Each structure stands twice: as C-alpha cells, then as structure tokens.
Amino acid sequence: MSELKLSGVKKSFGMVDVIKGVDLEIQPREFIVFVGPSGCGKSTLLRMIAGLEEISSGDLFIGDARMNDVEPSERGIAMVFQSYALYPHLSVRDNMGFALRYAGVPKAEIARQVGEAARTLGLEPLLDRKPKELSGGQRQRVAIGRAIVRHPRVFLFDEPLSNLDAELRVHMRIELARLHRKLNTTIIYVTHDQVEAMTLADRIVVLRDGVIEQVGSPLQLYDDPDNMFVAGFIGSPKMNFLPAIAEAGSVRLHRHGDVRIPANLPIAAGSPVTVGIRPEHFVQDGTLSLRLKVEFAEHLGSDTFVYAGYDGGDLLTIGANGARDVGPGQTYHARFNAGDVLFFGPDGERIRLGTVAG
Amino acid sequence: MTGTSKITRYAIVYSVLSAATFVSIFPFYWMIVGATNTSAEIVKGKTSFGGNLLANIERLLEQVDLGRVFLNSAGLAVAGTLLTLLVSSLAGYGFEMFRSRIRERIFALLLLLLSVPFAALMVPLFIMVSSAGLANTFVAVVLPSIASIFIIFYFRQATKAFPGELRDAARIDGLREWQIFLHVYMPAMRSTYAAATIIVFMMSWNNFLWPLIVLQTPEHKTITLVISALTSAYTPDFGVILVATILATLPTLVLFFVLQRQFVAGMLGSVK
Structure with a gap:
C-alpha cells in the first residue's frame, strides 16, 4: 500500500x-x-x-x-x-x-x-x-x-x-x-x-x-x-544542446562544422533535432570532435570547465579535467563518443530508438 | 569660507529647532507655573512659580468630586481602548488575511467614511443612541467608537508584515482561526498593539464633544467635561483650571512613557 x-x-x-x-x-x-x-x-x-x-x-x-x-x-x-x-x-x-x-x-x-x-x-x-x-x-x-x-x-x-x-x-x-x-x-x-x-x-x-x-x-x-x-534541469553544469539535422544513418551538427554523429533516428531525414551532450561527456579519447574556440576557462582545481563556441555561436560547457593550460583564444578539440549523446525531437521529447554506438 | 557657511547653517538649524522646542515645551511650563499662582497673577502674565498650589488644589477639590470624575474617565478610556483594539484589530486582520472579491471595495468605502466629519454624524448618532434607550449611559460613549476606521486601517497595514506562514504553521498545529488570532497574531503583534493602545487611549481620554452631548447628569461627567465646565464659570479660576489640566494630562503621559519603546517599535513595524 x-x-x-x-x-x-x-x-x-x-x-x-x-x-x-x-x-x-x-x-x-x-x-x-x-x-x-x-x-x-x-x-x-x-x-x-x-x-x-x-x-x-x-x-x-x-x-x-x-x-x-x-x-x-x-x-x-x-x-x-x-x-x-x-x-x-x-x-x-x-x-x-x-x-x-x-x-x-x-x-x-x-x-x-x-x-x-x-x-x-x-x-x-x-x-x-x-x-x-x-x-x-x-x-x-x-x-x-x-x-x-x-x-x-x-x-x-x-x-x-x-x-x-x-x-x-x-x-x-x-x-x-x-x-x-x-x-x-x-x-x-x-x-x-x-x-x-x-x-x-x-x-x-x-x-x-x-x-x-x-x-x-x-x-x-x-x-x-x-x-x-x-x-x-537535472545536472550541473547544464547539458549542452546543439541544433542538428537528421540524415539517413546520421545526425549532422550543421552549426558546428557539419560533424556527423552516426545514428538511425526514427524520423524523416531533413527533420531538425537537438543533440544533448553533458559537459563531462567530452572526453579525450572520444571518436568525434568539434573544433571550437575557447572564450574562457574556469580552473577550479579539481575540475576545469572550458566555455567554447564554434564560429561565434552559443558557448558550450566542456568538462576538461587535466586541461590546466587552456586559455581564452585557443582552439580546442572537444571530443565525445556517439554513445553518450542524447537526441530530442522538435517537440523537445527524447528520441530513443536506433542510436548506433560510435 | 566653508567654515563660515557651516556656522550659518548650524545657526539656522538650531534656531528653528529651538523655536519648535519652545513651542512644544512652553504650554507645559505655563500649565505647571500657572497651577502655583492665583488667577489674577496668571492673567497679569506671571511666568515664575508662586505659592498658591495648595490653595488651588483645595478649591478644585471643593468644586469637583475628583475621585468620581477620574473613575468615570479612566473606566471609559480603559473599556473604550480594550474594545476598540479588539474589534478594530480583528477587522484589520480579517481584511488582510481573508481573500474575498468585495474586500477592497468595502475597505475603500470605509476609508471614504473617514472623510465625513463627526459633526455631521452627531445628531443622527444621538437619535439612534437615545432611541435605543442608551442616552446618559457610559455604553453610549464607548459603543460608537469601538469600530474605529483609522485603527482598522492601521492594523491592516501592520498585518501586511505578519508572515502568512505563521498562520499556516498554526493551522497545521491544530489551531482554529480564532485561536490563531488570540494565541499567535496578538502576541506576535505586541508592539503594534502598544502603539495603538497609546493612540486609542489618548483619543478616548481626551474625547469631549460626544460625551458632552450624550452624558447629561453630573455623576457621569468626565475630566474633560469638568475642565470645560470650570472655564465656563462667570469668573473662571485659572489656577484651579490649570491644576485640573495637569491631573488630566498625567495618565496619558505615564502611559506613553511606559509603552514608549514598544510604541516606536510599533510605528516601525511589528514582527521581526
């Protein structure tokens, strides 16, 4: 009861x-x-x-x-x-x-x-x-x-x-x-x-x-x-949301250098989707990479957070432990694995099926 | 240069303050000095102490049943104050705490009624009181004053600072609405009540016009009515009048000094 x-x-x-x-x-x-x-x-x-x-x-x-x-x-x-x-x-x-x-x-x-x-x-x-x-x-x-x-x-x-x-x-x-x-x-x-x-x-x-x-x-x-x-809402710092476009067998980050995340989404090719990546899911041995420009970096001692954008776009928050020498103006390769990424449809609901591990 | 202008500024400030102090203190001084002089000396404008105090007191006691008069005044003021505080604070609390669609309209109407002078209400009020058979009774003096719009307004404003969560906590603790008012609101708003006590007590103690109309027999007379009666004699004895005035001033003065700290706190806001 x-x-x-x-x-x-x-x-x-x-x-x-x-x-x-x-x-x-x-x-x-x-x-x-x-x-x-x-x-x-x-x-x-x-x-x-x-x-x-x-x-x-x-x-x-x-x-x-x-x-x-x-x-x-x-x-x-x-x-x-x-x-x-x-x-x-x-x-x-x-x-x-x-x-x-x-x-x-x-x-x-x-x-x-x-x-x-x-x-x-x-x-x-x-x-x-x-x-x-x-x-x-x-x-x-x-x-x-x-x-x-x-x-x-x-x-x-x-x-x-x-x-x-x-x-x-x-x-x-x-x-x-x-x-x-x-x-x-x-x-x-x-x-x-x-x-x-x-x-x-x-x-x-x-x-x-x-x-x-x-x-x-x-x-x-x-x-x-x-x-x-x-x-x-859950998680601090917040999850990064990147606009993307669904394609056959992949999702293209069209505002972040056309990086393609391999994934079979159950929606029509050409539909807009949102890609969610948590700051700590940027890892050094990731298979995919975004080439970003660092705006500033927070060195908290135990953690380092890098705030970087692509071509003047919105800033992404990147957990970059160990990257103690990163500073403003530098180019930063934010690497991540396709398996850590979440996809959301245009209505904000999660798209769960068909994700292919990268 | 700056030194001189500073001195000039201080001179102006202090002369204004001194004048204000003189204006507020002098009547008290005049009252006390007058009580020690004969009527003739007062009329001549004597401003130093004389030796006639005891004689003045004696003559006052001859003319007035002072114990009776004080008892009347005190009884009316105490009963009036207690009832006014209870009824008006209850109304102020209710206006602020309970949501209702017509609440603001009723409140606005009450505030509007504040602008009607008492002189306009006097006659109808008297007719109402006497048709209820209350003319020449103490009830008639107290009754019309206990729902004081000004005090309701004052309590409503003060209640805005009373945390709603205290009422919620009391409801969860199992108190009924009247218990919340009695056992949580009233003690929490102590300084608001103290400030209101001084204001209401002073208003009822000094109340003159309405008692004059409604109280007709000598055994019902209050101190304000007695002082007024003394002045209307063919040859008023100013020494005696001033002794009576001192006696009439004392209770409010004492009350103010007793509640002074709470009064200031009440004026600044209650719950902290």
Whole structure:
C-alpha cells in the first residue's frame, strides 16, 4: 500500500490552472523531492497535500483515507517552512510543544517528547531561548524539531534550506539525509535547487507548469531523461544542446562544422533535432570532435570547465579535467563518443530508438 | 569660507529647532507655573512659580468630586481602548488575511467614511443612541467608537508584515482561526498593539464633544467635561483650571512613557 497517493489532482485560482492533473504514488519511508523552476506549482502541490490549499478536483489519499476535506492538523503531516515560521513570542521549548499543547497532551508527556526531539537535533542548550536569539541554522533545526514532536506519517519540507548561506546549506543537507535515515518516515521535499534534489531524493518529481514532466531516481533522470526540460534541469553544469539535422544513418551538427554523429533516428531525414551532450561527456579519447574556440576557462582545481563556441555561436560547457593550460583564444578539440549523446525531437521529447554506438 | 557657511547653517538649524522646542515645551511650563499662582497673577502674565498650589488644589477639590470624575474617565478610556483594539484589530486582520472579491471595495468605502466629519454624524448618532434607550449611559460613549476606521486601517497595514506562514504553521498545529488570532497574531503583534493602545487611549481620554452631548447628569461627567465646565464659570479660576489640566494630562503621559519603546517599535513595524 502506498503512503500517499495523488490522483488526477488539480488546482485552479479563478480561471488560472496552477496544477493541471497530477498522479503520483509515494511509498512508505520514501524521500521524494519536488523540483522545478519557480512558478511550476511545486509549492502549491505541497500546500495542497498539507491542507493549506483546497484541492479543486481529484483525490488525495494518505494511508488509505481520502484527505481532501480533512483539517491540516488531522492529516498526519507536519511541515517545515521556508521562513521557519517559528512563533516569535514563544521559547524554543514552547514552539516545539505548541501543537501537543493544543492537542491536549499532558504536560509531562509534552516535556518528554520535546526533550527527546531536542536531543535528536542537539537543541537542548537552546530550549529556553526565543527564536530571534537563534542563528538561521538553529531556527531551521527548531522548525524540524517542531515537526518531529508531532510524529507525522509524512514530513513536508517547503524549500527549507533556501534562507541559509551556502556552507550551512551543505551541512544541513547532510543532517537532513541523516535525519531521514534515523526517523525512517516519508518525506516530501520541495526545492528549486537540483543539487539538493539529486543528493537527497530517493525519487525526484520534476514539475513544469503544473504538470509532472518525469518521476525517477536521481541517476535515472540524469542518465535517461524523457525530454529536453528534464535533461536541462537535472545536472550541473547544464547539458549542452546543439541544433542538428537528421540524415539517413546520421545526425549532422550543421552549426558546428557539419560533424556527423552516426545514428538511425526514427524520423524523416531533413527533420531538425537537438543533440544533448553533458559537459563531462567530452572526453579525450572520444571518436568525434568539434573544433571550437575557447572564450574562457574556469580552473577550479579539481575540475576545469572550458566555455567554447564554434564560429561565434552559443558557448558550450566542456568538462576538461587535466586541461590546466587552456586559455581564452585557443582552439580546442572537444571530443565525445556517439554513445553518450542524447537526441530530442522538435517537440523537445527524447528520441530513443536506433542510436548506433560510435 | 566653508567654515563660515557651516556656522550659518548650524545657526539656522538650531534656531528653528529651538523655536519648535519652545513651542512644544512652553504650554507645559505655563500649565505647571500657572497651577502655583492665583488667577489674577496668571492673567497679569506671571511666568515664575508662586505659592498658591495648595490653595488651588483645595478649591478644585471643593468644586469637583475628583475621585468620581477620574473613575468615570479612566473606566471609559480603559473599556473604550480594550474594545476598540479588539474589534478594530480583528477587522484589520480579517481584511488582510481573508481573500474575498468585495474586500477592497468595502475597505475603500470605509476609508471614504473617514472623510465625513463627526459633526455631521452627531445628531443622527444621538437619535439612534437615545432611541435605543442608551442616552446618559457610559455604553453610549464607548459603543460608537469601538469600530474605529483609522485603527482598522492601521492594523491592516501592520498585518501586511505578519508572515502568512505563521498562520499556516498554526493551522497545521491544530489551531482554529480564532485561536490563531488570540494565541499567535496578538502576541506576535505586541508592539503594534502598544502603539495603538497609546493612540486609542489618548483619543478616548481626551474625547469631549460626544460625551458632552450624550452624558447629561453630573455623576457621569468626565475630566474633560469638568475642565470645560470650570472655564465656563462667570469668573473662571485659572489656577484651579490649570491644576485640573495637569491631573488630566498625567495618565496619558505615564502611559506613553511606559509603552514608549514598544510604541516606536510599533510605528516601525511589528514582527521581526
């Protein structure tokens, strides 16, 4: 039995459809990440699961109960907000015990539960402080603690790390992964940051314009994206997209020196296609080569990224580890293998069949 | 050259500031000095302290049941302030938090009503109050003031800074709407309430025209009405009047100093 199920869920504000029919099943103890650009509806979808937004049509099941019209507090969920949403007038202790107090839990039991959550999160020395006396990371942990004491079936996180600085974000990411293992409950996590999605998720749900584009494990989405949107959204630096023309038995990169990639695409010769190559798929022993002019190079120590274009065209990002002496103005031969290339049709959908290994 | 122009600029700035300070401080000084002098000395324009304070106080106590008057004023001001804050903040919160198609139209209508002067409302209001059998009661003084458009507007503006996620968090924690208002909104907006308390308390404490119309018997009189009655005597005793004025000024002054820090914070925005 799935832990949470969305079936044909839609949301409209007046005439505007924000969520256009979402079907999704989430298994117990899964860490699910909703990812997508701003305005894609990921936060709205999360708020609909929480009960903070009404569901216009479709069904939401948590466990085996239909939850569409159930109060947020009775859905068995807990939520961590982007702004933490700690009650400013209450101490950390009272913030964490607030929900239990309103549920009529005895004082001794509240104290026990809060103590336990505080131990898990290392918040014990801060219990008597007010939220304004805490750092961003500490506030974040209090917000998580407040969610933990409710012992929810499903944790909801709404961009919880976006108010933290870069270093703390990496640290909290690891803490969240550790927490998930420790608590062993279902988590639904919303972010626009694909690195967070890749590092935390069991499965990623990529959303665009209120529609699910693809669902899968991080590496599934990375290696085998269904369309250009997912291919471009997952992976950092982004995948390079090169315009090309399908020919019999090959694909011709007509804007990059007419290089031909051997491939039997199931579309008519002469059709425009898009070729996708990830930066790290440019390798020194590649059989195909693009002759590019370097605009600039980023030497990060462990990695080197070369930004180069063909004849003044758009810049490609090339992972060029070991190429420490590459600099602007030089000619660079970006080599790759036909087997690492992805093809997309004019509608942005992936063309899967007939690729011949180069 | 620059040195001279700097001095000139400072001279101008400081004379303007000094004049402004004098204008705001002098009435207080005049009030305190006057309270220590006889009526004749005040009329002559004496600006130094005299020895008539105790005599003035004694005469005030002879003419006015001061305890009663203060109790009336304080009771009306406290009840008026509490009810106004409750009702108007609830309205301001509602206007900002709850989406509705006609919300802005109703709000615009309210703001429009601000431009109707009280003098135009006085007579119909009196007819309404007396037909409800409330003439010459304290309820009649408090009731028309508790839905204050200005305070509703003030709370709506302040509520814009109240994070919506706090309300969401409280809903997930199982609070009903009225509990969210009472246990999350009100404590979080403490400084907004403090600022509003000073404004509303001052308005009800100083309220004169409406109590004058609606309160008719001596046992209902408030301090503002009493001071006004003292001035309308055939030969007003200015020393006595100024003693009464000092006493009338004290409560608002004390309240302001007590809530001063919160007042400033409330004016700057509440939730941080």
